Amino acid sequence: EVQLVQSGAEVKKPGESLKISCKGSGYSFTSYWIGWVRQMPGKGLEWMGIIYPGDSDTRYSPSFQGQVTISADKSISTAYLQWSSLKASDTAMYYCARRGYDILTGYHNYYMDVWGKGTTVTVSS
Amino acid sequence: QSALTQPASVSGSPGQSITISCTGTSSDVGSYNLVSWYQQHPGKAPKLMIYEGSKRPSGVSNRFSGSKSGNTASLTISGLQAEDEADYYCCSYAGSSLNWVFGGGTKLTVL
Numbered sequence: 001e002v003q004l005v006q007s008g009a010e011v012k013k014p015g016e017s018l019k020i021s022c023k024g025s026g027y028s029f030t031s032y033w034i035g036w037v038r039q040m041p042g043k044g045l046e047w048m049g050i051i052y053p054g055d056s057d058t059r060y061s062p063s064f065q066g067q068v069t070i071s072a073d074k075s076i077s078t079a080y081l082q083w084s085s086l087k088a089s090d091t092a093m094y095y096c097a098r099r100g101y102d103i104l105t106g107y108h109n110y111y112m113d114v115w116g117k118g119t120t121v122t123v124s125s
Numbered sequence: 126q127s128a129l130t131q132p133a134s135v136s137g138s139p140g141q142s143i144t145i146s147c148t149g150t151s152s153d154v155g156s157y158n159l160v161s162w163y164q165q166h167p168g169k170a171p172k173l174m175i176y177e178g179s180k181r182p183s184g185v186s187n188r189f190s191g192s193k194s195g196n197t198a199s200l201t202i203s204g205l206q207a208e209d210e211a212d213y214y215c216c217s218y219a220g221s222s223l224n225w226v227f228g229g230g231t232k233l234t235v236l
Contacts, residue, residue, distance in 0.1 A: 035225075037171075044128070044230040045163070045171065045214050050223055059223040062126060095170055110218040110225075111161035111176035118170055 002026040004034075004096050004116035011122045012086050019082035020119045022096030029077035030054040033099035035112055036070060036081050040092040050099065051079055086123045093118045129154065129215055129228035136234040142203040145231045147215030148196060153226055155196040159218035162191060162200045165230075166211045174213075175200060202233070210235040 007021040022034060035050040049060040053072040060070070072079040079096060096116040100109030130148040137143040147160065154160055158178045163171035173182050175191035178198060188203045198217070202209055215228040 033223075037227075045165075045216070045227040046128075047216075047225040047227060061224055097171075100176070109176065110157070110159040111173060111216070112163075112171075113173050113176075113182065115170040115172070 002114055004098060004114055006096060006116040006119045009120040013125055014086055014088055014123055016086050017084050018086055018121065019080050020094060020121065022079045022116050024077045024098070030074050032101045033108060034072065034079040035097050035099060037095045037097060038092045039095065053079060088123050090121060091123045093120050126219060126226055129217060129226055131215060131228040131231045134232045134234065136236055137205045138236045139205050139207065141205050142201060143205060143233065145200045145213055147198040147228045149217050150196055153217040153219040154193065154198050156220065157218050158193060160191065160193060160198040161216045163214045163216065164211045165214065171214065205235050207235050209233060
């Protein structure tokens with residue numbers, strides 16, 4: 001079964017650092033891009049950025065460039081989203097999602113076909 | 126980059142059809158036939174319902190359909206069922222180095 005398993009809920013204080021994870025299984029992790037999406041409490045989905053674990057090519061939404069770091073460790077099929085100094089406004093649910101890919105043609109699609117269950121991050125003093 | 130524009134809410138009775146619009150710009154929806162739609166039930170992760178404007182993934186009911194005209198994409202749900210009650214988000218590829226943009230979301234209520 002193809003799945004993305006995300007790390008558990010986090011409660012942090014402003015200024016602390018954090019790294020959350022997203023582990024892929026049931027497919028070739030290095031062949032698919034992994035994106036990250038933020039959902040603030042009671043709000044909509046926001047695109048943050050995407051990484052290709054095969055070569056760590058990473059692209060950020062202009063809104064999140066410089067605010068977070070996306071990385072991946074292909075040896076353990078895991079992608080990460082990290083903050084160096086959290087703010088209260090980082091409180092949100094964070095989803096990882098796999099970008100669709102056609103193995104037969106080598107075409108990377110423009111939608112997210114598999115989603116993790118999300119990681120809740122709460123930042124409060 | 127601004128979010129795509131969706132109505133905040135729509136409603137319909139069981140068996141009826143509803144349409145959710147998603148308006149972007151010539152830089153996203155208008156430039157690419159790469160709009161996808163996601164369904165999100167409360168407390169759950171989003172689920173892909175439509176991709177490339179009008180294609181359905183395997184396992185998604187054919188009651189869900191998508192279309193696009195100019196800078197506006199639309200999701201139509203026919204034969205409304207109680208289980209369709211959820212939030213729906215459109216998403217468009219926006220170019221500019223693998224960037225996507227979501228709509229603000231539409232809450233569908235089945236009366």
